[in-house]
Amino acid sequence: MEIAASLGRFTLNRLQILGRSGIFLFTSIFQAFSLPLRIKRLVKEIEFIGSKSFLIVFVTALFTGMVLGIQGYYSLSQFGADAALGIMVSLSIIRELGPVLCALMVTGRAGSAITAEIGIMKITDQFPALEMMAIDPLKYVISPKIFAGILSLPLLTAFFDLVGIAGGYLVGVKLLGVSEGAYLGKMVTAVTFTDIYGGILKSLCFGLLITWISSFMGFTAEPTTEGVSRATTNAVVLTSLSILIVDYILTSLLL
Amino acid sequence: MIKVENLVKRYGNVTASNHLNCHFKKGKITVILGGSGSGKSTLLRQITGLEKPDSGAVYFEGMDLTSLGKKKLYKLRKKMGMLFQGSALFNYLNIFENIAFPLREHTKIADNIIKTIVTMKLEMVGLRGTEDLMPSQLSGGMMKRVGLARAIVMDPKIIFYDEPTSGLDPISTGVIGKLIKDFNQALNITSVVVSHDIESSFKIADNIIILFYGDIIAEGTVEEIRNSDDLRVKQFINGEPEGPIPFTRTDKNYLDEILFD
Numbered sequence: 001m002e003i004a005a006s007l008g009r010f011t012l013n014r015l016q017i018l019g020r021s022g023i024f025l026f027t028s029i030f031q032a033f034s035l036p037l038r039i040k041r042l043v044k045e046i047e048f049i050g051s052k053s054f055l056i057v058f059v060t061a062l063f064t065g066m067v068l069g070i071q072g073y074y075s076l077s078q079f080g081a082d083a084a085l086g087i088m089v090s091l092s093i094i095r096e097l098g099p100v101l102c103a104l105m106v107t108g109r110a111g112s113a114i115t116a117e118i119g120i121m122k123i124t125d126q127f128p129a130l131e132m133m134a135i136d137p138l139k140y141v142i143s144p145k146i147f148a149g150i151l152s153l154p155l156l157t158a159f160f161d162l163v164g165i166a167g168g169y170l171v172g173v174k175l176l177g178v179s180e181g182a183y184l185g186k187m188v189t190a191v192t193f194t195d196i197y198g199g200i201l202k203s204l205c206f207g208l209l210i211t212w213i214s215s216f217m218g219f220t221a222e223p224t225t226e227g228v229s230r231a232t233t234n235a236v237v238l239t240s241l242s243i244l245i246v247d248y249i250l251t252s253l254l255l
Numbered sequence: 256m257i258k259v260e261n262l263v264k265r266y267g268n269v270t271a272s273n274h275l276n277c278h279f280k281k282g283k284i285t286v287i288l289g290g291s292g293s294g295k296s297t298l299l300r301q302i303t304g305l306e307k308p309d310s311g312a313v314y315f316e317g318m319d320l321t322s323l324g325k326k327k328l329y330k331l332r333k334k335m336g337m338l339f340q341g342s343a344l345f346n347y348l349n350i351f352e353n354i355a356f357p358l359r360e361h362t363k364i365a366d367n368i369i370k371t372i373v374t375m376k377l378e379m380v381g382l383r384g385t386e387d388l389m390p391s392q393l394s395g396g397m398m399k400r401v402g403l404a405r406a407i408v409m410d411p412k413i414i415f416y417d418e419p420t421s422g423l424d425p426i427s428t429g430v431i432g433k434l435i436k437d438f439n440q441a442l443n444i445t446s447v448v449v450s451h452d453i454e455s456s457f458k459i460a461d462n463i464i465i466l467f468y469g470d471i472i473a474e475g476t477v478e479e480i481r482n483s484d485d486l487r488v489k490q491f492i493n494g495e496p497e498g499p500i501p502f503t504r505t506d507k508n509y510l511d512e513i514l515f516d
Contacts, residue, residue, distance in 0.1 A: 120346070128305050129343035132336075132415075133357045134329035 021216045024138075025146070028215075031136060032143035041144040049110045049145070049211070050152030054159070060105050061160040064097055065089060065167025072168070073176045082176075086183035087190040089168035094161050094191060094199045100247050102160045103153060103206035107239045111214040114145055115235040118218025119228030142219070146211045153207030154200050161199070198254045205250065206243050213239045256281040256413060256445045257302055262311035264297055271297040272308065273469040279413075279462075284439050284446040286456040289466035290491065290500070295449045296417065298466065302447070303337065303415055304328050333361060336406030336414040336444075340421060342398040344390040344405070350377075351386040354405045361409065376404040380434060396427030403434055413445040414438065420452050428452070432459050453492050457481075465491060467500065 032038070072088040118141065121127060127137045165187070172178040214235045221231035257279040264272040271294040279285045279302075289295040300306040302313050304320045313320040315331055323331070344353050354373045358364055364372070377383045380400040390398055399419060406414055416435065420428040432455045438444050439459075450456050456463065463480045465473040465488055473480055473488045480488065490498030 124341050124346070125339045125343040126345060128300075129337070129339055129345075131305060132303060132332055133360065133409075134332040135360055136325075136329075 017220075020220070021212070024142075024216050024219065025212050028138050028142040028146055031139035032147060034139065038140065038144050041140065042147055045144045045148035046152055048113075049106065049148045050156060053106050053109055053152070053156055056105050056109055057102055057156050057160050058163055060101055061093075061098075061163035062167040064101060065093065065164035065169075066171045068092060068097075068164070069168040069171030069176070073172055073178065082178050083182035084186060085168070085172045085178050086185075086187040089172070090161075090165050090187045090191050091195060093164040093168075094195050096199075096247075096251070098157045098161045098164060099153075099199050099202035099206060100243060102157045102203065103210060103243045104240055106153065106156065106207075107210050107214075107236055107243065111210045111239050112232050112236050114211065114214040115218040115221070115232045116228060118142075118215055119221040119223075119231050122219065122221060123223045123225075123228065142215050145215055146208065149207040149211030150204060151207070153203040153210070157199060157203035194254075198250075201254070202247060202250050205246055209242050209246060210239050213242065256316070257447070258314040259298075259302060260312045260314070262298070262301060262313065263309045264294075264301060264306070265309055270294075270469040272301065272311075275311070275469075275471055277464055277471060277474065279445065279447050281445050282439070282443055283461040284435065284448065284459050285462045285464065286448045286450055286460040287464045287466060288450060288453065288456055288491070290451060292468070293466040294469040295451075295466050299415060299417060299447070299449045303335065304332070333409060334412045336409065336411035338399065338402045338406050338414065338416045338419055340418045342390070342395075342402035344398060344401060346390055348390075349386065350382075350388050350390065350393070350401055353390065353401060354408050356405065357409050372408065373404075376408050377401075379407070379437075380404045381430075394427075396423050396430065399423065399427070399431055400434070403431070403438075407438060407442070407444070410442075411444065413447065416446065416448040416450075418450055419448060420450065420455050428455055431455075435459050453494070467491075 068089045069085065072085045073082055076082045076084055076088065121141065127141075130137045130140055169183060173180050173183050217231045217235035217238070218228075221227045259275055259277045259279075262272045262275040264270075273294075275298065287295045287298060297306065301308050302315075302320070304313075304323070308321055311321070318327075318331065320328065320331065344350075345356065348356065351370075351373055352359075354376055355369050358369050358372065373386070374383060377385070380403050382397060382400055382404070385393065385397070385401070390401070393401065414435075419431050419435065423431065435446055435448065436459050439446050448456065448459070457477050457480075460477055462476060463474070464471055465480065467487055473483055473485055475483075480492065483489065486499045489495075490500050
């Protein structure tokens with residue numbers, strides 16, 4: 001009896017949180033379209049989530065591409081197919097590694113910062129302060145972050161793809177001697193629009209996930225120092241796991 | 256100005272507002288006094304519309320705040336100012352932008368006029384020259400004064416102060432008290448102050464309301480409160496540890512609990 005009751009309570013609790021986070025998301029998205037539009041706030045958030053992530057995405061993409069170049073060359077040359085290196089590198093990056101790794105890096109860099117920032121705003125009463133100044137906190141603080149995530153991630157992912165493929169090129173062609181024509185030429189014929197579209201779709205979803213979960217965790221954090229630090233950890237863990245799970249679901253749906 | 260009728264608010268088993276009725280008069284300074292957990296902050300949150308009561312009504316200029324939609328509530332809020340306990344300044348904006356924030360959001364006033372208004376408000380709180388500093392560079396007392404400048408920048412009809420003097424040194428406490436009085440007299444702003452600081456409250460208050468675990472146990476002018484016969488009021492204003500307000504919170508017998516457990 002005890003176990004059933006506590007299981008029920010646990011489930012109801014989780015469902016309630018899920019419901020609340022859903023309302024939180026829909027209100028934030030809905031509010032974004034009410035006047036006045038917050039273009040300046042949006043640009044500022046894009047700068048924070050997007051532009052400032054360029055360096056970290058660049059380094060991640062470059063080394064991922066270079067490693068793929070070495071590993072791909074090693075496996076493919078075992079059966080003399082090293083000319084297909086370009087296809088392997090580009091497809092794995094465009095379809096999978098680009099969106100996922102990019103999202104994970106942005107989670108670590110920007111997601112945690114979003115949770116901490118919102119949590120601290122909560123501790124210091126800045127949300128009721130906005131309310132008292134007749135400004136909707138969701139519209140002012142949260143909506144721009146969510147839209148900045150949705151807009152930034154696909155662009156960062158495109159950048160990741162480009163740098164990653166270049167990294168593979170550096171190692172494969174310049175270092176290991178795969179023919180340049182094979183690397184680039186086969187890539188052009190093998191990569192279809194569906195591959196690119198799938199990758200971009202994934203990154204859109206991840207962008208939403210990152211800003212949604214991080215904002216919600218910050219917004220519902222217990223208003224203490226431990227509360228905010230716990231929320232920040234939870235946000236990063238939960239976002240990273242959700243990215244991997246949603247990635248599987250999307251991949252299986254898209255194939 | 257504000258009339259509270261039969262306000263009830265419960266959190267689980269705790270009754271924070273127990274059928275409260277009170278009146279905040281226009282142009283006066285009303286101080287809500289009470290110990291921690293007496294429900295004074297909850298009352299303030301309800302009369303500002305930040306929190307909805309379980310039942311009862313709050314009339315602001317004749318309109319019931321508790322039943323208003325967001326749009327109308329926001330319209331009313333433009334006539335209100337509030338100073339938060341921790342000042343609630345935006346930490347990513349400098350002092351100038353913090354004070355200019357409501358003007359930029361709600362009006363189309365030109366930049367040079369905003370600059371004049373902000374300078375005037377800063378002069379009123381004695382902090383001209385701090386425009387370019389960030390909130391983290393100020394002391395607690397100075398942050399409160401910036402918060403105050405921001406609260407009056409839209410020329411509100413009423414200002415709410417949440418524990419304006421808690422955590423401040425005696426001089427800053429005096430400065431804030433003087434500013435509350437000044438704004439009330441010079442600008443004719445109605446003021447509602449939530450506090451547990453007896454001394455500074457008595458200095459500025461026109462009316463005092465004392466809350467005790469969700470009930471109003473006394474209401475009146477400073478003189479009336481000072482001369483009150485209520486033992487709980489006497490204990491509170493004299494700060495005595497022993498009296499009708501219990502030191503321990505549990506009803507369980509102490510001996511029973513330590514001997515037979």
